Amino acid sequence: MPEVETKAQESRTAKLSLPTLAMMVVGSMVGAGVFSLPRRFAQETGVVGALIAWAVAGTGMLMLAFVFQTLAVRRPELDAGVYAYAKAGFGEYLGFFSAFGYWASACVGNVTYWVLIMSTIGAIAPALGDGDTVLAVVLSSVGLWLFFWLISRGVKEAAAINRIVTIAKVVPIIVFVVIALFYFEPSVFADNFAGADYAGSLFQQVKGTMLATVFVFLGVEGASVYSRHARRRKDVGVATVLGFLSVFAIFASVTIVSYGLMPMSEIAELRQPSMAEVLEHAVGTWGQVFVSVGLIVSVLGAYLAWTLMAAEVLFVAAKDDDMPRFLKRSTPADVPMNALVMSTALTQIVLVVTLFSDDAFDFALNLTSALTLIPFLLAAAFALKIAAAGDRERSRELGVAALATVYTAFLIYAAGLKYLLVSLIVYAPATVLFVMARREQGRQLFAPRERVVLSVSVAGAVLGVVALALGWISL
Template sequence: MSTKEKKVGLLGLVALTVSSVVGGGVFNLMSDMAKSASAGPTTIALIISGIGMGIFVLCLQHFNEKLPELDAGIYSYAEAGMGSFVGFNSALGYWLSIFLGNVALGSLAFSALGYFFPIFGDGSNLASVIGASLLLWIMHFTILKGANFAANINGIITIAKLIPLAIFILTLIIAFDADLFSANFWGTVNNDFIWAEVGPQISKAMVSAVWVFVGVEGAVVYSARANNKQIVGRAIILSFVIITSIYLLATVSSFAVLTQPELANLDKPAMAFVMESVVGKWGAMLINAGVAISAIGCWFACTMFSGEILYQAAKDEVFPKFFLKENKYAAPTTALLVSNGLVQFFYLSLLINDRAYNFMALLASSTMLVPYFFVSLSYAKLSWKWDEKVSKNVFLGIISTIYMAYCMYASGYTYILVTTLLFAPGMLLYITARKQHNKQVFNKAEFIGAIFVIVGAVLSIYLMLNGTIDVTNM
């Protein structure tokens, strides 16, 4: 590794994680949740989701302590407990979700800028594609200057994106109307807690809450670039506390300034209209600027992650050697080029037909749950081995696994089934990597798993052709 590489400190890791998680979702979360839940069920859904992801975070923190030699842990932890093939699919699922999400973030950023500069329209016209493309490659060459330099730039962006959110939260706390907040708190006929009516609201709201926590493991992904492994665990916990606090305060307090129906019918970004209802036009301007900065910040952090995950996977011999090339600053040049080249391709495709990207992005949103599930399962398995009993750690691993399984179930079986269309051809990368290192491609269990993935892909194609699965309505 180059001696010119400068490592990332605690604040840099926290900024990377917060920036990669708090993207565009928080700015519309209050409206998304209000469509299916009132204030009480929304609060419970966020708390349950926070607890579920919090347990997952504790698993990651303990993994970091027990296996400090592992880098880019979101997939290497899955590999440690479940084998190379599971590790590969976890890495592939994570990378797919990250790089396709970057396309959406670029479009969102320029859509927000369109509020101030109408030339950018809805974020998918020619001006937006040109602007997003220029910004993409500015990010690319900035990241090539090394992890510490890029993390410092990201830290500045993170501070800039948190300022509008902080102003929004403080404004709503000051404007908090307790009577409005409690008027329809449970969303039931008599506003009493009736589980038969509250439960379905919580379940539906949780589906919206799941996705806004994606990326909370960011500090682990960049652990190889950290000053030391001890700060990674602290960065994970601190980031999670900041992220959860933002979501709870920004979302729940919105029910104290507008009614549930009003929140549910807001255009995007809903936070801008909530702020405007309290302070006037300048509030909408502030939040729209925040959306643009937040999307760009999240995009920048996730661009760093997209190259890092391919590079670390190649180091662990589950991706081809092709992705191992570095420059003098120890930046993963080929991995970044491939990731950003694909992002550029999808930007250009938006000008011709956005259906292909929309379909791929739909699949990618589900692929992130694959590594989360296998990391949780791996933690439960390895904790049993380490502790030799049903310990607290085993229990946490089981709870995290159940929670991730529920999230996959809640997203719908068609989403999970159709994601095999991404994993099946991806196996060619795994086969190439194994052969490059003269290793057995599949053991018996892995071969059976590969067959299931291929069968799932073939079944998905069949069900789409006969109309059973309608991808335009997923």
């Protein structure tokens, strides 16, 4: 496939409106995570802890949304937001890591979608188990490559499908909240208020929910990733905030109303998707079927959006000479085909890895969140760097960027050593791509500061492999 970089190509690039960009954000965030929230929260905390967790996560993620809004205005020349901000602020190697980590998180996140679809169907087809059987992986792989074919037809067509799917999938979630309120039992809610004995201290409860909240909010940066396709650059930031506020209300509502339907100890034992199981408890089998159908539509739409974003990040990084040249080749339909193939291949590999994990869904969910934390931290720190160098009129931007930076740093702590090490196992080998790009350009492979980053990442990856081999940590 020839490289397409002419002005004719630019004129054919799909230009997305504000509503479409906002729906891309909503479509990216409303996926597998929302349907898993009841069990994930019930395993960690009660009503009090959930309210605090959503307050922390909502505030922190809103600060990140404002960060992406500000950066879209301050640095409009930067495309593929998360990656570009890390590079502009902290150099090419950390920018490369940000691009790779964000891309890898999108690919691993796509695995959660297929696992949850198979687990949903597994309620009536036991051979699929919890989405982690051999048959489930085979069927997921077929779906994976069917979507590859669909996306290869063009970004514009895929974005249009996502806009329709976004509307279709939000309706069942809102209906769930309304029905849950109708069957809400105050006595059950009161019993769940303080949490169960197994939940630990309030701080531990809140800390335990953080990776789940990160996962459901992934996609808040969706509009900035697609900034090169925006009809107007200022629409990127507005779409980000509008999309965030919409889904925040949905996610918090789904979590809290569930505590009024069942004891949290029972919710914690439900199979995923736990939202379907909760509604079945309230209204019977039709409730489970209703949510399950909505889940499949939702997940397939989110999968489409995330696959598009994953390929876009690799493509733009390659165009900036931070990835090997083969990744910047695109078709006349504006599809970065090699980046799309690489994204689909990594998703396929992780699908197979889930066969060896204790809990396929939770493993993929937590790893997705952990991989995203470094790109988010670097983007927030870049905004802090810009605001600190500005005038006093930017004091609000400085405060927002500082809060976003502190929040993302706390998330890395909350993720724990296990997922930090597993993330480095993924990050470190990626340096091969960085070396390929540098050699293609005839440049020095690593600057002195970059060698420090390389040493830390390799040391962490080696420690992670040793920890897995000796059983200190497990998948």
